[in-house]
Amino acid sequence: MxxxxxxxxxxxxxxxxxxxxxxxxxxxxxxxxxxxxxxxxxxxxxxxxxxxxxxxxxxxxxxxxxxxxxxxxxxxxxxxxxxxxxxxxxxxxxxxxxxxxxxxxxxxxxxxxxxxxxxxxxxxxxxxxxxxxxxxxxxxxxxxxxxxxxxxxxxxxxxxxxxxxxxxxxxxxxxxxxxxxxxxxxxxxxxxxxxxxxxxxxxxxxxxxxxxxxxxxxxxxxxxxxxxxxxxxxxxxxxFVVGGEDMYAHLYDYETGNELECNRGHHGPVHTIRFAPGGASYASGSEDGTIRIWETDFATKENGDAANGL
Structure with missing residues (x-):
């Protein structure tokens, strides 16, 4: 899921x-x-x-x-x-x-x-x-x-x-x-x-x-x-991440091309999307005039490990 x-x-x-x-x-x-x-x-x-x-x-x-x-x-x-x-x-x-x-x-x-x-x-x-x-x-x-x-x-x-x-x-x-x-x-x-x-x-x-x-x-x-x-x-x-006319910010596995996440929230096409240095997050910019910063699946795991003292 x-x-x-x-x-x-x-x-x-x-x-x-x-x-x-x-x-x-x-x-x-x-x-x-x-x-x-x-x-x-x-x-x-x-x-x-x-x-x-x-x-x-x-x-x-x-x-x-x-x-x-x-x-x-x-x-x-x-x-x-x-x-x-x-x-x-x-x-x-x-x-x-x-x-x-x-x-x-x-x-x-x-x-x-x-x-x-x-x-x-x-x-x-x-x-x-x-x-x-x-x-x-x-x-x-x-x-x-x-x-x-x-x-x-x-x-x-x-x-x-x-x-x-x-x-x-x-x-x-x-x-x-x-x-x-x-x-x-x-x-x-x-x-x-x-x-x-x-x-x-x-x-x-x-x-x-x-x-x-x-x-x-x-x-x-x-x-x-x-x-x-x-x-x-x-x-x-x-x-890799992709943005476009469907209004979502998509995260994919590069080797397989499988979609890992489809992030909803924008109310217009996503015109621009970029990884932050290191890849723990990425930003998307939209027709709706907002920027949204999303964590990657790696960032979530790293944050969880830190919280558990790992």
């Missing part, structure tokens, strides 16, 4: 949540950011979901909100034709990065002080965080409107997906060109790269896909009866 959870419910947003992102573990713990169509991206304690602050300044929906590797900086991408760089400690806006169209995605590089943005312009803008007053390096030739992005291979590769078009473009950032395509059936709505690039997860149509981070070849694919919008994988626990 599958257990029924009472998740931590995080209120505060007034419109749909479209992206969640955890920071790595820092000396102060780890953090969770949320991007929402209400234009007010938020920062929370990643372990318990407690609200820390709101980044105020955008005048349109915010499609992406991410932290750098130290969680000292935040970046946001918005429908107001801008991206912004923030001091994640004070919440102060550091720079407004003007674009000529909607910005859908932003990502900090892991190994270098760089920030990249993409969206409806059909181009990529690369910013040097040490020279923010300089003009960005603009990469042309993007085949369509950018939906998702993720850095890979020591920041030498960039994975991009496109609005209304299938597949993932793999950019060699040293040559500023697409060097291959990872084929999918439909538009990719989620890209996640984990374990220092060893694993890649994506969502498209009804498919939750898992790729080898070195060869970029598909390892596994699990089909669902509903539209999958987001997938997250925890290799340490051999678990």
């Amino acid at each position: 599958k257990r029924v959870q009472n998740p931590q419910v995080c209120h505060g947003h007034s419109r749909p949540i479209v992206e969640l992102a955890y920071s790595p573990v820092t000396p102060d713990g780890y953090f969770l950011t949320s991007a929402s169509k209400d234009g007010l991206p938020m920062l929370r304690n990643g372990a318990n979901g407690d609200w820390i602050g709101t980044f105020q300044g955008h005048k349109g929906a915010v499609w992406s909100c991410v932290l750098n590797s130290t969680a000292m900086l935040a970046a946001t991408a918005s429908a107001d034709f801008s991206a912004k760089l923030w001091d994640a400690i004070s919440g102060n806006e550091l720079h407004t990065l003007q674009h000529s169209h909607i910005v859908r995605a932003c990502q900090f590089a892991e190994q270098s002080p760089k920030l990249i943005t993409g969206g409806y312009e059909k181009k990529l803008r690369l910013y040097d965080l040490n020279k923010m007053d300089a003009e960005p390096f603009v990469i042309e030739g993007v085949p369509d409107k950018v939906r998702c992005m993720a850095w890979h291979k020591d920041d030498n590769l960039l994975l991009t997906s496109y609005i209304d078009n299938p597949g993932i473009g793999v950019w060699d950032m040293r040559e500023q060109k697409i060097v291959r395509t990872m084929d999918t059936g439909k538009e990719v709505t989620s890209i996640e790269i984990i374990n220092e690039g060893q694993h890649i997860t994506t969502a498209d149509g009804n498919e939750a896909r898992f790729w080898d981070g070195n060869s970029l070849e598909q390892r596994k694919s699990f089909s669902k009866d509903w539209k999958v919008e987001s997938v997250s994988y925890c290799p340490e626990r051999s678990r």
